[in-house]
Structure formats: C-alpha cells, structure tokens
Amino acid sequence: MGVEQKLGDMGVVTTTLENVVNWSRTNAMWPMLFGLACCAIEMMAAQASNYDMSRFGMELMRASPRQSDLMIVAGRVSKKMGPVLRRLYDQMPEPKWVIAMGDCASCGGVFNNYAIFQGVDEVVPVDVYVAGCPPRPEALIHGVLTLYEKVNKEKFKDLAEKYK
Amino acid sequence: MDTKLEPIVKIIQEKFSATFEEFRDEVHLFLKPEQIVEALTLLRDEHKFELLSALTAVDYYPQVSPRFHVVYQLTSLAQNLSLQIRVPVNGTSPKVPTATGLYGVANWRERELLDMFGIEFEGHPDPRRILMPEGTEGHPLRKDFPLGYEEPQFTFNFDEIGLQKPHPKE
Amino acid sequence: MTQIEEVSIEQFKHLVSARALTGETMLLNMGPQHPSTHGVLRLLLELDGEIIVNCIPDIGYLHTGIEKNMEAKTYQKAEVMTDRLDYMNPMGNNLAYVMAVEKLVDLDVPVRAQGLRVILVELQRIASHLVWLGSVGLDLAAMSMFLYCFRERELILDIFELVSGQRMMTTYFRPGGVWRDVPVEFEKAVRDFLKIFPARIDEYEKLLTKNPLFLDRMLGLGILDSATALSYGVTGPTLRASGVNWDLRKARPYSGYEQYDFNVPVLTEGDTYARYLVHIQEFRESLKIIEQALNKLPFGPVHSENRKFVPPPRSEIGVSMESLIHHFKLWTEGFPAPKASVYSAVESPRGELGLLLEGDGGPKPLRVHLRTPSFDNLSVLSHIVNGHLVADLVAILASIDIVLGDIDR
Ligand code: SF4
Numbered sequence A: 001m002g003v004e005q006k007l008g009d010m011g012v013v014t015t016t017l018e019n020v021v022n023w024s025r026t027n028a029m030w031p032m033l034f035g036l037a038c039c040a041i042e043m044m045a046a047q048a049s050n051y052d053m054s055r056f057g058m059e060l061m062r063a064s065p066r067q068s069d070l071m072i073v074a075g076r077v078s079k080k081m082g083p084v085l086r087r088l089y090d091q092m093p094e095p096k097w098v099i100a101m102g103d104c105a106s107c108g109g110v111f112n113n114y115a116i117f118q119g120v121d122e123v124v125p126v127d128v129y130v131a132g133c134p135p136r137p138e139a140l141i142h143g144v145l146t147l148y149e150k151v152n153k154e155k156f157k158d159l160a161e162k163y164k
Numbered sequence B: 001m002d003t004k005l006e007p008i009v010k011i012i013q014e015k016f017s018a019t020f021e022e023f024r025d026e027v028h029l030f031l032k033p034e035q036i037v038e039a040l041t042l043l044r045d046e047h048k049f050e051l052l053s054a055l056t057a058v059d060y061y062p063q064v065s066p067r068f069h070v071v072y073q074l075t076s077l078a079q080n081l082s083l084q085i086r087v088p089v090n091g092t093s094p095k096v097p098t099a100t101g102l103y104g105v106a107n108w109r110e111r112e113l114l115d116m117f118g119i120e121f122e123g124h125p126d127p128r129r130i131l132m133p134e135g136t137e138g139h140p141l142r143k144d145f146p147l148g149y150e151e152p153q154f155t156f157n158f159d160e161i162g163l164q165k166p167h168p169k170e
Numbered sequence C: 001m002t003q004i005e006e007v008s009i010e011q012f013k014h015l016v017s018a019r020a021l022t023g024e025t026m027l028l029n030m031g032p033q034h035p036s037t038h039g040v041l042r043l044l045l046e047l048d049g050e051i052i053v054n055c056i057p058d059i060g061y062l063h064t065g066i067e068k069n070m071e072a073k074t075y076q077k078a079e080v081m082t083d084r085l086d087y088m089n090p091m092g093n094n095l096a097y098v099m100a101v102e103k104l105v106d107l108d109v110p111v112r113a114q115g116l117r118v119i120l121v122e123l124q125r126i127a128s129h130l131v132w133l134g135s136v137g138l139d140l141a142a143m144s145m146f147l148y149c150f151r152e153r154e155l156i157l158d159i160f161e162l163v164s165g166q167r168m169m170t171t172y173f174r175p176g177g178v179w180r181d182v183p184v185e186f187e188k189a190v191r192d193f194l195k196i197f198p199a200r201i202d203e204y205e206k207l208l209t210k211n212p213l214f215l216d217r218m219l220g221l222g223i224l225d226s227a228t229a230l231s232y233g234v235t236g237p238t239l240r241a242s243g244v245n246w247d248l249r250k251a252r253p254y255s256g257y258e259q260y261d262f263n264v265p266v267l268t269e270g271d272t273y274a275r276y277l278v279h280i281q282e283f284r285e286s287l288k289i290i291e292q293a294l295n296k297l298p299f300g301p302v303h304s305e306n307r308k309f310v311p312p313p314r315s316e317i318g319v320s321m322e323s324l325i326h327h328f329k330l331w332t333e334g335f336p337a338p339k340a341s342v343y344s345a346v347e348s349p350r351g352e353l354g355l356l357l358e359g360d361g362g363p364k365p366l367r368v369h370l371r372t373p374s375f376d377n378l379s380v381l382s383h384i385v386n387g388h389l390v391a392d393l394v395a396i397l398a399s400i401d402i403v404l405g406d407i408d409r
Helices: A003-007 A017-027 A038-047 A082-091 A102-107 A137-152 A156-163 B005-016 B033-047 B106-117 B158-164 C018-022 C066-071 C079-083 C090-105 C111-139 C143-164 C185-208 C212-218 C226-231 C272-296 C321-332 C373-379 C390-399 C404-408
Strands: A070-074 A097-101 A128-130 B019-023 B026-030 B051-059 B068-076 B081-089 B095-097 B120-122 C026-030 C042-048 C051-058 C341-348 C351-359 C365-371
Touching (some): A017 A137, A038 A097, A038 A137, A097 A137, A102 A128, A128 A137, B005 B026, B005 B033, B033 B081, B051 B106, B051 C341, B051 C351, B068 C351, B081 B095, C066 C079, C090 C111, C090 C341, C090 C351, C111 C143, C111 C185, C111 C390, C143 C185, C185 C272, C212 C390, C351 C373, C373 C404
Parallel strands (some): A070 A097, B026 B081, B095 B120
Antiparallel strands (some): B019 B026, C026 C042, C042 C051, C341 C351
16 A cells, blocks of 8 residues: 555646655755764664664765764764864755754753853754753654654745845 | 782882872872882882873862872782872972873873873973863863853743853854 | 864974975874764874874863863762763773772672672673674674674663663662662563573674684784783773783672682784674673672672661651651762772773772862773874774774773763
8 A cells, every 4th residue: 555556547746846855855864973972872772773763764874964964963062072063064065954962962961061062052053952861762763753843844935045 | 008019118118208198908109209200110110010000180279289199000910919109299380200201101191181280291292282172271170170060041041041152153 | 162273283293204294194184073983083194195104193072071070069979970981881980980989988888789780780891892893893894793783782771771760871889889679570681681692692703703804804903012002001801902811800809700700801912803802702701790690699788778878768768867867968968088089990891990089078079080991092092003004993993992981081
C-alpha cells in the first residue's frame, strides 16, 4: 500500500511547491558532525545500531560545514571554541538550522563559570533546544522531529525576507 | 611512613635541609625553588622515581609569602613508592626553574601552571598558554580570579536577563 | 568574543623546523573540528609532502573550568562535575573522587559497596574500550565495528540505568558508599552480559585481529619505547603496550581489587597494534573481575553509618530528630574536611587518574587538581608521529585513546 498503488494510474499529484521543498528538506537533512563533549557520545549512540537515526533521513554525518544543513551542537562550548563554532556556522550554506543538544549547549548546564558560554545561543541562533545531561538518544530524535515540524511550516515568503 | 621511603626522605632532608610533613601515609617534602632541579635529578637517577605523576600548584590567597605551593607528585614504579615535593613560592612574580630537562611531561604541565596560575618556569622551551585562548587576561585558577557566574534565566526573570545576554546576528 | 584571532607563524617559530619558514614544508591545520580527532583537538602539522615533520597539538577547546568550579562547591556537590570530566568513564571518575574524599576525611566503606564499585567500574571500563574500539574502526573505515561496539555498549548502559536512573552521568558512588542498593534485577542483568559478551569479543577479533587491511594500517606505527613513555607520564594501556607492567589495580590495590585474580596484559612492541591487543585483552580481564566480584558480593549495608558524612535514609528522618539535623546540615552546609591534602589515584581505562584534594577546614575544597591520563598521553604524540604519513596519524591518534574532556578539564 504505497503511494504508487494509490496514484499509479494518475501519474500526477498536485501540491504546493513549498510543501514539496519542505518535505524534501526534512527527509534528507544532513547534520554536521559537531561533537564537542559528553553529549557527542549520545549523539553517536543515536546514530548507531540501537537508535538508528537514519530512519529519519539523517544517516550521513558530514564533516564539512559546506555539505550540511543542520548543526547539532552536542556539548559545552568554551570561550576558545565559540569563535570556531561561529565560523563553521557562517560557512554552512543557507538554509541552515541549529539544534542545541544538552543542557550545556542550551543554557550552560552545571558549568556556570568563566570558561563556558552560557548557552550556544550567545554565539549562533538556535532553533531547537534539547534538554538533558546528556539527553537520551530518544530525546535527540524527538528534537530532530520537532525541527522537522518547524521546517514543514516554513514559508518561502519569510525566507525570501530573511535572505534579502 | 613506608620503610623503603624512610631512608630516601632522610637523604633529601639532610642534603637540602628540607622539612617534611606526613598525612595519611603520604609524605610531603618542602624544598626551595632553587633546589628543585637538583632534588628531582637525584630522586630520578638514584632512587628510581621515573614517573612524574602530577605537577600542579595550590593557591593560598590571601597569604602572600608563600602564596603558592608548586606540587610535584613522584612515583617510583620499581619500588612502588610515592613522594610529594612541595615548593613554596611568593605571590609577586612567582618563579621556579623548569623540570623539562628531566621529565618530558613537565613541558605541558608547566605550561598549564603558567596559564592557570601565572607561575613562571625559568628556562621553559615553549612558554605559551595552553588551555585558555591567547590574549586572555588573568589566570583562572588563582583564588582572586572570579568564577564568572552568570545569573541563570528562569521564567520570572527571563526578559530581564535576556536583555543583558549577548545575542548573535542571524 | 566571536572573532577568531589571527595568528602569525612568529608564534610557532621555535616549534617548527627552519624549512617551514622558507615555505619548503607546508603547515597544515587539522581540527579543531575534524572527524578523526576524537573531539575538539587541533593539530598543527608541518608536512614534507605527505610525511609529518612536526606535529604541534593545540588543546583547550573544551576547557570547562571544572577544577575551579569544584572549588566553589561543597564536597558532595562537586561530585557531579567529575562525571563530565572524562565522559567515557563517569563511574571511574566518581570512584577516584569519592576515594580521595574518603581518604581526606577518613571514612570507611562497607564491603558490599566496594564490591559494587568494582563491578560497575569494570563494566565502565568495557564500555569505554568499546567506544574506543568503535571509533578506531571508524577512523580506519571499518564502519561495522562502530555499529557492533555500540550495540554492546547499550547493554552496559542499561545496567547503569538500572542502578542509577541515568545512562551516562550516574553520580552513583557517594563518599562513604554508593547512592543506594542495586535493584534485584541487577545480578541477572550482569550475568546475562557476562554470558553474551565473550562471544562478542571473539566476533570483534574475527573482524579485526587478523584482518590484513587492518594489520597494514596498524602494524609498526607510532612506536613508543618505555623510557620515553615514562618520561612523558604515559600510563594505562598505552604504557602497558610499551612493555611496562604498571597497573594501579595490581600495584596499589584499592576498593578490594586484591581479592580478585586477574592478569595485566603487557606487550613489548609499543606500536599501534600492540595497543589494540592490550585493549582487547583487557576486555577479557575485566570480565573475569566482574564475575569474581559478583560471586563474592556479600549482603549488607551499602554506605557507611557515619552520619557526619553520609546522609541518613529517608525512613530515619521521620522518626529521629538527630537524623533530621544531620540531613539538614549535610545538604545545606556540607561536611568539613581537615586542613590537609591527599593524592589518590585509580586506574581509569586510559591510565592513572589522580586527584589532589586539599581541604581548608571548611565544607569546600581549597584545591582540586585532576591528574588526567589523557593529558599526559597526548603530550607524547608529537614524538611518535614524526616521519609517518598523515593517514597514519589518524591511526596513531586513535590508538593512544584520548578523550578531550579529560585533557582540557
Ligand atoms: S549537557 Fe551534560 S552530557 Fe551534555 S555536554 Fe553538558 S555536561 Fe556533558
């Protein structure tokens, strides 16, 4: 019972371009491999056999910012790393999204001190925050799905406005 | 004190007129900065303390002289012994001769102390900061360096703090 | 704050060879964001063609200020920081910390708690080695290793979740014992794991140990001799692969390790492949320890009865005024520790994890220094990679088993 069977003889589907574009964006979103600290291990676990994030079109972790759409900041961002993070973000092609994974990336977590940015939102704009220290792989996957919801609601009009 | 350690401590004590303290079977020897290289050489070559397990410092601020203790934790694999050497140094321009010639590990550990405490090691081959970015002011692990606490954002003060927080441009 | 500073070659002049200044050799920056640096490590490489002439590690991209932050917390609260230090080995870090505190305030630990500690720490060692093995595989393009290793790691994390409610950052060990007794399912879960895992090790070995592609990329690389290793403070599997028989579990038994019968794998080659073999053999030794510890595990209390340091159980608070006061005191003020310093070390999966803990008579430590094994292990890197190809650097770096959280603290 797939879409082929239902629409097989018609061969035509009508929808809006916006829907198709957003649908394709959510189904092949390539995250950047940006493991910083402990949360990165849970991110790896989310990629590995038990949780298998590739079910959501994310099996490809790209090491290069130029090839990725999504930056999952997994871990704490130190004052030395912040500028590097920003540069990598600037190198990513539009449209791009950021998930702050874990308490440290969201708000500084347990490390309220001189060395750590109190939330990566001081450096790059964040779309989805995932709570937990570290968040379970399920939580990360939930965060990703939340992002998909957001992406699915995006309007060309707004994007055009933004990139003007 | 361990019976094997006793003669070694005695030798150091006599040679450098050092004092020692004991707490929970650990021996802390106190030496002067100018004696440290000689003492380490002696311990490494004659008494087989081949591993410098830890090299760190303690800050006794607001006490000024001595303000810091530089701590050398030595381990002897062959005899299964440990010995701690402490070098008290002053708060104003603290200086200790480097041990890089004796233990390779001292290179990075001394850079760390320079970075974190501002203790200078004379003759160090590569005196740069190691952990903090270049251009940081101050030495974080000193007691007079603030922890850098930022007020956490809760529902009741969300907007207030949001105003002060730096926000990135898109 | 978000500007990257421009650095000139002047800063590194004394570290690179003269040929780099004339442009004869190339300076290449690897990291801090790079798939095979195991975290945010930056390596500045001086290359002659594809041969590495000099390698200058630049660390600190994950500097968290853990030491300073611990000094601002009471002894109990500071423990949560240790989990996040070497994040492959939270249980081991907790053990190092609670042992230092126990030594400082002279606190006894019941036998059952010691046995539980040993079991969990050894499970953690296996989990840590599994991540190591998986990422070595990944670095050498043996992707399936990663999938297999993480499959088994989940079994261990399930056990941790069972005992503490958290998968990774457990903070399960507390000064004077453990948080609370393990649930009844614990024994079965561990026994199941003991049954499953030996066959899985064989599976890994089948995939890698004799695999010609793997051997080609591992044999004879990054040779580290024992004298250099000791001078650079290298410990753990890396040191044992260089022919030095030094394991704190054997040399200075703690937490009841003296009762268990196990071997310390030592190899003399000192190359990448030897390090791999040591890791694999440590899997089997850890299993042995777990099995013995589980068989010997006595029943009884899991934390010390010394109410000055260990909070009373809930049930007692309702009926005893004294317990209520202790509870209140411990969680608001903490317990005071003497004005003295101790150094206590444990064998973490990466080497000697030591803690220098100094009290000032109050409830907060005056100084916490974490002697982390990866820091020293990494400092030897620039000595063993020279003359190798860039592609081999990845294998060598992977084999010395570093964790950046452990290095930068
Ligand atoms: S949120 Fe917790 S697990 Fe994640 S990086 Fe921070 S300390 Fe580590």
